[in-house]
Amino acid sequence: MPAPNPAETPAQPPVPVTDRSAWLAADLAADPDWIHRLDGDEIQELDRAVEAVLERGLGPGRFGRDDFPLTHLADRIAGWARDIDHGRGCVLVKGLDPARYDDDALAALYWGIACHLGEPVPQNAAGDLIGHVRDTGRDYHAKNVRGYTTRAEMRAHCDAADVVGLLCRHPARQGGESHIASGIAIYNHLAAERPELIPPLLEGFHFDLRGEGVTDDPDETTFHRVPVFSWFGGRLSCRYNGKTIEDGMRKRGLPLDGLALEAVREVGRLAIAPPFRFDMTFEKGDIQLLSNHSILHARAAFEDWPEPERRRTLWRLWLNLRDGRPLAPAFADRLNTGPRGGVFVRGAA
Template identity: 40%
Template sequence: MTSETNVLHRPCTGPAVWKGMDLADCDEWVLRLSPAQIDELEAALRAVRRLDVPLLKVSGGDFPLPTLAGELERIADVLENGRGFVLVKRIPVERYSQAGASTIFWGLGQHLGVPVSQNAAGHMLGHVRDTGRTLSDFATRGYQTRQMLPFHTDGSDVLGLLGLRAARSGGRISVVSSAAVYNALLARRPDLVERLYRTHFLDRREEHAPGERPYYALPLASWSAGRLSMRYNRRYLESAQRFPDVPRLERADVELFDLIDELAGAPEMRLDVDFEVGDLLLLNNHVVLHSRTEYEDFDEPELKRHMLRLWLTPHQGRALTPDFWGDLQSPDAGPGRGGITPRDVIAHRTAQARPDRAAIDGCDQHRSKGKP
């Protein structure tokens, strides 16, 4: 049970509170790159290629953006202090190989924050595509499937998605203001609001190391330094019920989840994003929930839907309560907060107490050594 003093009992205010119907007919949340800005990206790509270093070694200084860097600073401010999302339209990914598009995406990300691991394998640059798996497999996560993904947040401060190929049909992405959902929840069922701040249990989807607990214990909402932050993934909250030591969901919990889903999906609340090949969607998981409809893919492997993904810790991120990331992660605002700790990092930490040469030598074997 969370102290009443940490619960926000009044409606949220400010630019993070918005409704989709008010943004659908405007493009103030869209950045359309000019030819000069695209030329700047391509010049930065050439600069990285001259360095001839592995992609994951490329820093923001290695990807120079003389004028676009200022635009990225504005975007970072919108993500943290504004409506919480920006859509960058039409990076011409068709001009580049996958390695080239990945380099541009990584370079842009370096200007916005510090990439963190997206899975237990330690992948810093993720691939969102259908692998044929389904969420009925507890070792599978949503980005590996073509299934519908209800409104949720990812396990990082900031999410970035770059479209490389589109599906045959479906796969629509929508976003919604979590503060607007919170306000609607407060108006409809104020008796449920405090429950957001209680400890909930989130399935780690088999991405834990041997001996670790297979779920996180965390709140769904926190109120810190005048900001509301939310974390929500109903599928993982429900699949954590498979563990016998996780407390059973109460009727009020299910009512809370039902109402969050109803409010987030309401046509007047959500914003359906016109996300095309070459588009870059950036959003702050603390203030924006996102969803995806099921999609139908092409049969040909080279045509299948494919997006690149980054999880980022902003250079100047918000203060969070100590339990926000769960009791197994650090809440510190330094590099690397959020994300999923790679299994080899855990093994390395263990080896420091009891050195084992094989464990230490193997720590970085899975990391990308490909060059852009």
């Protein structure tokens, strides 16, 4: 690993960070320019592109941007990528009617949008590129269980890619609201009000990989400490998951205590508290796109419909932007798979 450039890694970033990524909930509520509604012409563009790939027998993972031709909408998606990485970090796309598509067509549409945004990466050890966020009856508090397979409340966290996308196929009967917060605004608050908590967050922690690491060890953690807040290339980025931090440090024989434990828990507490937390309720066809480098997301517990065909289902994508921000080496290697690497896929050559 190359040595960091001291000029790029000051002990503490300038305070406050004043760009659009440092928003509060009231800012999102007052200015909905982060919400994009697809018009009829754009949906027709998507439909033509979906028809083109399905006629060739292509599905997710088997075609790229050039196979999914878009005109005006391609420029708009490029604007979403800029907003995600250089703006507020969140985009909500509305206007799709998922009832118009069978699963194959909707998956092709979603994959096509993703390919115009960036490069999808594996999000679990099975190599899934589109994951299904739904209740499988598992216990969130059991060892190595990932929260997206349960109906439990999920604490604030970032995922391990530049962007996480969620497409709502079916909403819950009750609950399941998405909570988002700006990690950059939380940093500003801590640096001003609790500066003693900043150093352990900059030093970072060993994150638990929940049995999906590159070794056969179910207790594998990140080999190095991954910072919660990382300053590099003139920008501040965030990487947080309170549960995997606490579990990972415990697995390493370094259970958190003192200021380090307080710092980790305070980030999670602030992310679901005013004035940081913004609440969103998914509607059918919504696509939520979030920067994992600036936004923390959480989820309320939910109650499902009794009918299997109506149960809450979100389709998840992890992807890296083609021209994403530069990341410090220790920050970029989040899963022991190298800079910006996805989850290690078992059985892959």
